[in-house]
Amino acid sequence: MDGLTVAELLTLPRLADATVLAGASGLGRPVCGLNVLEVPDILPWVKPNELLLSTALTLTRAAESAYGKQLGQLIRDFDARQLSGIAVTGGGDELPAEVVELADELGFPLLRLADGVAFDEVLADGFAALLDRQNRVLAQADALHEAISTIVLGGGGLPQIAGEVSRLLDCALLITTPDGRVLAEEDRGGHHVAAGLVDSSGRVLIERLRIGVQPAPDEHGEAAMTAIVAGGVDHGRIVACRQDAALPPGTVQALERVAIVAALTITKELAVAAVEGKFRGDYLRDVLTGQVPVDDTVVQHCRSLGWDIDRPMVVLVAELDASEPSKPGVPPAGPSVVHRSQHERFVSAWQQVLRARDKAAPVVGFSHEVVALLPVRSGDQGRMVAELVAAVSGDRGGGRQSFSAGVSRRVLEPSQIATGYAQARKAVSVGRRVRGHGSVSHFDSLGVHRLLSLVPDTAELKSFAAEVLGDLATDAAEAADLRTTLQTLLDTNLNVAETARLLHFHYNTLRYRISKLERIVGPFTTDPNLRLDVALALQVVQMRGI
Numbered sequence: 231m232d233g234l235t236v237a238e239l240l241t242l243p244r245l246a247d248a249t250v251l252a253g254a255s256g257l258g259r260p261v262c263g264l265n266v267l268e269v270p271d272i273l274p275w276v277k278p279n280e281l282l283l284s285t286a287l288t289l290t291r292a293a294e295s296a297y298g299k300q301l302g303q304l305i306r307d308f309d310a311r312q313l314s315g316i317a318v319t320g321g322g323d324e325l326p327a328e329v330v331e332l333a334d335e336l337g338f339p340l341l342r343l344a345d346g347v348a349f350d351e352v353l354a355d356g357f358a359a360l361l362d363r364q365n366r367v368l369a370q371a372d373a374l375h376e377a378i379s380t381i382v383l384g385g386g387g388l389p390q391i392a393g394e395v396s397r398l399l400d401c402a403l404l405i406t407t408p409d410g411r412v413l414a415e416e417d418r419g420g421h422h423v424a425a426g427l428v429d430s431s432g433r434v435l436i437e438r439l440r441i442g443v444q445p446a447p448d449e450h451g452e453a454a455m456t457a458i459v460a461g462g463v464d465h466g467r468i469v470a471c472r473q474d475a476a477l478p479p480g481t482v483q484a485l486e487r488v489a490i491v492a493a494l495t496i497t498k499e500l501a502v503a504a505v506e507g508k509f510r511g512d513y514l515r516d517v518l519t520g521q522v523p524v525d526d527t528v529v530q531h532c533r534s535l536g537w538d539i540d541r542p543m544v545v546l547v548a549e550l551d552a553s554e555p556s557k558p559g560v561p562p563a564g565p566s567v568v569h570r571s572q573h574e575r576f577v578s579a580w581q582q583v584l585r586a587r588d589k590a591a592p593v594v595g596f597s598h599e600v601v602a603l604l605p606v607r608s609g610d611q612g613r614m615v616a617e618l619v620a621a622v623s624g625d626r627g628g629g630r631q632s633f634s635a636g637v638s639r640r641v642l643e644p645s646q647i648a649t650g651y652a653q654a655r656k657a658v659s660v661g662r663r664v665r666g667h668g669s670v671s672h673f674d675s676l677g678v679h680r681l682l683s684l685v686p687d688t689a690e691l692k693s694f695a696a697e698v699l700g701d702l703a704t705d706a707a708e709a710a711d712l713r714t715t716l717q718t719l720l721d722t723n724l725n726v727a728e729t730a731r732l733l734h735f736h737y738n739t740l741r742y743r744i745s746k747l748e749r750i751v752g753p754f755t756t757d758p759n760l761r762l763d764v765a766l767a768l769q770v771v772q773m774r775g776i
Contacts, residue, residue: 233262247344252330256337261314264356278312315339367480375487388414402471411435415635452477456485460493511594520648538590545638545650548600551667578683583621637672698767
């Protein structure tokens with residue numbers, strides 16, 4: 231329930247002449263109800279956000295009953311129970327000075343009612359004001375619900391809903407996926423979203439917010455969040471923000487109404503997208519696998535689907551890595567809520583990021599992978615792929631799972647798309663095996679690992695490395711250090727002087743190390759076949775996926 235603040239209650243006729251004895255810094259505390267202290271053991275009966283009415287004498291007796299005259303401890307307990315404050319009748323000046331100082335320190339309002347004001351009059355005025363506020367809040371929520379329902383019935387979507395809510399609540403509004411990726415946003419009143427709520431990729435850091443109203447993360451203004459849930463499935467979040475100002479009363483109730491309509495809209499869009507996506511995905515799968523020979527007819531059909539495949543591009547294949555048990559999940563939206571599968575969210579993330587950059591670039595999700603055809607200029611593919619991967623990854627927050635990606639060579643003709651797809655799949659498979667989870671591998675950079683990846687028995691690879699490298703194949707720090715020396719020697723074609731310079735060794739120190747290496751692996755400096763075996767074994771040791 232949205233209530234009034236203590237300061238707002240002090241504007242009521244029966245409280246207008248009340249005196250603030252202490253705790254003026256806490257006059258912004260919310261008041262959702264009023265209660266009268268009539269019994270000494272009041273603590274079990276007080277509720278958060280209540281204004282307590284009492285006399286100084288009754289307050290003192292309650293402290294004596296609970297703590298033996300320790301009135302300050304009673305005030306501390308009231309504050310710990312989030313009581314809004316205390317209003318006392320005559321005798322307020324008799325409260326001990328240390329109690330007044332404590333209330334000031336806690337920001338706990340102590341009020342003294344004007345002479346002649348009775349509790350029942352304060353109760354009547356207070357509850358009337360609270361009911362009036364609640365009626366206005368409900369009326370605002372109903373008006374908002376009716377407005378956005380009209381939008382949806384008229385064919386509008388999330389952007390139109392965001393625009394209307396932003397206008398009516400005079401706030402910045404964002405509708406996001408469960409992990410914080412923005413689906414729609416609007417800011418009709420110039421209220422910018424707090425900088426601490428958005429990462430460099432544009433993802434809203436919903437894990438920093440809780441459901442309900444709270445101060446903005448940068449302590450300027452307020453933010454409110456609610457979950458979008460339909461059929462027990464978590465579809466996202468709605469976030470409202472005001473910079474340097476409080477959100478209007480009833481924001482949470484209004485957002486809850488908006489979430490109902492947004493859930494229906496998202497469910498409808500997902501259903502339509504699923505049908506369209508299956509049709510488009512099946513067709514693109516045939517193109518990628520070469521089942522449909524790519525000619526001008528295929529190019530034109532892709533263009534009718536909104537895709538442009540007649541331009542230089544690379545094929546990118548992205549796959550989710552195996553989940554880690556310790557990986558934090560998405561903050562729960564409520565009890566019994568099921569999140570959309572990681573793969574569905576992964577596909578949606580790639581589609582959203584790529585659509586914002588190039589609407590004509592095909593991107594579809596298959597059972598275990600996402601495939602995208604990225605338009606690139608010569609020499610620019612590395613930068614573009616890195617930017618896209620960074621945008622999809624964000625800061626790995628919001629329950630996102632790590633993924634690996636493989637990139638083909640440049641595809642200059644539509645007829646080369648099937649070859650590019652095979653290259654990208656090979657790149658992601660080999661890259662994960664060599665570099666582990668979270669790798670981004672380009673087909674041209676696979677080198678000898680393309681051959682090593684064809685060995686299905688990883689135990690055989692490990693055995694080969696152990697036989698060739700001996701003690702150097704272990705995980706010991708000294709072995710790793712000697713492997714670095716050995717690899718650098720191979721990289722410089724056994725140029726001892728250059729290797730010593732690169733590793734910052736004295737020439738004689740390096741000569742000693744070479745002698746030690748030859749005692750372990752054999753005469754690699756004079757035997758070219760052994761040198762080849764050593765080079766391959768070092769590559770096997772670097773493969774983290776075996």
